[in-house]
Amino acid sequence: MLEIRFFEEKVFELYGQNLVPGTIHLYAGEEAVAVGVCANLRKDDYIVSTHRGHGHCIAKGARLDKTMAEILGKKTGYCEGKGGSMHIADFNIGMLGATAVVGAGIPIATGAGLSIKLRGTDQVTACFFGDGASNQGTFHEGINMAAIWKLPVLFVCENNLYAMGTHQTRVMLIENIAKRAVAYGIPGVSVDGNDVIAVYEAAQEAVKHARSGSGPTLIECKTYRHKGHSRFDPATYRPKEEVEEWIEKDPIQRLKRRLLEQWNISNEETTQIEKEVADAVETAVKFAMGSPYPAPEEALEDVYA
């Protein structure tokens, strides 16, 4: 979680220095979701990610340096500079890529689930998407298909209350998106997405359910992004009190308190961890900054396999 947080803070900082082309969608504040889910996954399990995907990559085990290099558009990045922040993939660790079309990853995850079933392995697929995606047709089509075929997929809805600037209450009449699972005859649970243990436990149950051949689960994680939708968004549509309330519920601070109070971890130890993670992120930045851009003519390569 700390890796994701420090990484995202660094991306934000580099963006401010005009070193990141395009835009960025930061995962800061939502770390407990990716980490709680991916902690239950094996290397050969799959995840499908979104435009807000840096956290998913890191939680699944992607290298910080190659992730950062991709965000900076460098040749050494995961996609050799062809994808950027919104399209990072690492097929070696089952990270099937981030799609920037809201909701488009849902049927793709269903397909990865079908592939697992047809190949007869016991892998699972976790599909991350936001509250906004749950209003797309692909949500209905993809989850229904996974349900009827009992495919091993975790549909993980990161409900951060806002689809860009549109509050959930303006675009749906229900409070808990997990309720939609009823329509597909599958389990649906809403959890505190800022509590990594709660997410972990819900995902553990869903993974068990999926690996045993019982089919998909819809897990709604209530969370909040610390920053705006993208780098250009000052998020003025969010009341100050609301932001403060959620910052209070920051998943990393909550875990830290728990470690200190309940698990006998000392302040020195957490400081040491923080230092190690900060160093790792710094090394990744150095690698990315020192890497070359791809040659312009590489733009014409890899259109076809």
Add this chain to the structure above:
Amino acid sequence: MRKITYRDALCEALSEEMQRDKTVFLLGEDIGRYWQGAFKVTKGLAEKFNDERVRDTPISESAIIGTAVGAAITGMRPVAEIMFGDLTTLAMDQIANQAAKIHYMFGGQAKAPLVIRTPFGGGVNIAAHHSQSLEAWFMHVPGLFVAVPSTPYDAKGLLKAAIRGDNPVFFCEHKLLYPIEGLIPEEEYTVPFGVAEVKREGEDITIVATMLMVHKALEAAKVLEKEGLGVEVVDPRTLVPLDKKAIINSVKKTGRLVVVSEDCKTAGVTAEIGALVAEEAIDYLDAPIKRVAEPDTPIPFSPPLEKHVIPNEKSIIKAVKEIV
């Protein structure tokens, strides 16, 4: 050689590839044992290979293609059927933004070897939502291959090549071609992508045509032959990749070009092929390029209306006569 229909040629291709490679499977609406495909292309396959590999789906075109994409990038070779070409609109994001771009966008680390089969074309009085020819849309999406077979031989050979290849293929079929018969060899074969075929040789004029229009062009050529005109009919067989060389070589020989396609004229197949020749072989032309295409209308229902907008041998002959 043996005689077989276009429909059965496609079915044989699917069957042989499923037999050869366990990762090949089919999905689509009503393709399974109960209906066996709206046009019966998958007839008998569910019985032969089971319901897991010949998979009926809900009416969810976007998820059909999305599921095929997800399966393709994780080691399978799905062949998805969209019941009518018009309905590919419902899956456009998955086709154009996901399937087509995954290989490129992720820096070449992933392959999406899926085939999307779908019938285009009018002529059966089922109006504006079941009769279009939209192949040009898919030519406009880098990352997709586009096949347009006109004969049973090409249909079988191209479909087998499509399934074996590592790129997403948009495989166009034509409703009126399903029952036509043609010869195919007993032994195994494939038809490579990007290789046109001269379906008929001639010295005086080149007609480039695809799918049903190849047959209309051949009929027109027969009539024109009686009038002393040697017509060469070139069938690109795949629009992406396009065998530019074969088209240009024919134009170099004849000096005249008519391009025929059932899709709409504006920004369509005929526009692209016409532009190719104008750009790369205009010095060889002795007359302006003529295009015969659908006149930019939705496909109407009533038989006389529909006949009026779909190109046929008469409109082809008329175009030829305008430039000879």
